[in-house]
Amino acid sequence: MSNYPLSYKLSWLPRFLGPSLGGDARGFAPQAATLIEPSPARKVRLAFIGDISAVANRIAPECDPAVAALLASADLVVGNCESPVVERPHAVVGTRLGTHHAMTERFLADALAAAGIAREKLVLSLANNHVLDQGVAGFEETVRALKRLGIRTIGTVAKRPVERFAAGPLSIGLFAFTQWRNADAALFASRVSMRSDPGPRDAVGSVDLVCAVPHWGWEFRHFPRPETRALARQLAGQGVGLIAGHHAHVVQPVERIGKTLVAYGLGDFLGTAFARQPWPGRIGSILAVDVSADLGMRGAIAAYRLHPFMRQRVGDRERLVPVEMLKGRLRGKVEGRLKAIFGDPAEA
Structure with a gap:
């Protein structure tokens, strides 16, 4: 029922066990850059986080204060809800095996609180391959649960292609879609956005920045x-x-295409594979973007930084730790992997 090519399916386990550094590494941008100098007098901060799931842990994570402070500083936080939010799994066997995702409303609320993310500042995409893992009933329960928690959503066919959100004095347009599905084509496409086209700008309305x-x-x-x-x-x-x-579930590089900033993959925010996932897949990142609110430069990206962190295993939960707080051999391995992706910051 999925739309993955056979070569993709056959490569899943080998690449999970050993994430690949193969491919074209040319033409990418630094991990961080200032694009407008002097800095605008008024700015809005957007923070983008990776996939959120409880597959690898059923207890809310611990979060280093530096990670929580970064997320609390944002005017708007955007992430991907990788697991249906259900009180009890509908796909019982698959959920136990870890092939079908699920998390409870309580887990999500506790995880957000631990990470310093205010629900009223959060927008979650439902446009992902796992959103129907608990069936149509689980999808509908997810929509209700997120609404009950006060979390806004994007990426469903019930929404407009580009939804408008306020971030300080700016209007931000958010547009979500998935290329992949794990469910029947008709059931999926009638609920989840697979449209990789935001439509004409005139149809979006007045927004300062489309993301x-x-x-x-x-x-x-x-x-x-x-x-x-x-x-x-x-x-x-x-x-x-x-x-x-x-x-991608691993950190990927940044590219600048004209005035457009692209962060290809942020990795997981909370574990979406197995509890004992190999270390490269436990590197995540938070993309912090400062956007100008000054007259004449509204919506222009003033600066960005990709903040890498590690999801360390602590008993039966995860702990989110900035890379610079890691110690010993693990820190060396993680910094080496990031250098392979982003290059040496000293040479940027």
């Missing part, structure tokens, strides 16, 4: 495929100014 939140590419590969980069160029040409991708 795309795509669920794209192939999993466990640190460098995006040529098809993914081509789609990023297409979106940039359609007026999308910022792209923050999901689905």
Whole structure:
């Protein structure tokens, strides 16, 4: 029922066990940059986080104060809800095996509180391959649960392609879609957005910046495929100014296409694979973007930084720790992997 090619399916386990650094590493941008100098007098901060799930843990994570402070500083936080939010699994066997995702409303609320994310500032995409893992009933329960929690959503066919959200004095347009599905085509496409086209800018209305939140590419590969980069160029040409991708479950590089900033993959925010996942898949990142609110530069990206962190295993839960707080051999391995993805910051 999924739409994955056979070669993708056959490569899933080997790439999960050893995420790949293969692919074209040319043409990418630094991990952080200041794009407008002097800095605008008025700015809005957007924070983008990766996939959220409880598959690898049933207890809310611990979060280093530095990670929580970064997220609390944002005017708007955007992420991907990788698991249906249900009180009890509908797909019982698959959920126990970890092939079908699920998390409870309580887990999500506790996880957000631990990470310093205010629900009224949060927007979650439902445009991902796992959103129907608990069936149509689980999808509908998820929509109700998120509404009950006061969390706004994007990426369903019930919404407009581009939804408008206030972030300080700015109006931000958010647009989400998935290339992949794990369910019947008709059931999925009638509920979840698979449209990789934001539509004409006139139809969006007056927004200062359009941001795309795509669920794209192939999993466990640190460098995006040529098809993914081509789609990023297409979106940039359609007026999308910022792209923050999901689905790879590993950190991927940043690219600048004209004035458009693309973060191809942020990795997981909370574990979406198995509890004992190999270390490269436990590196996540938070993309912090400062957007100008000054007259004449409204909506222009003033600066960005990709903040990497590690999801460390502590008993039966995860702890989110900035890379600079890691110690010993693990820190060396993680910094080496990030250097392979982003290059040496000293040379940027």
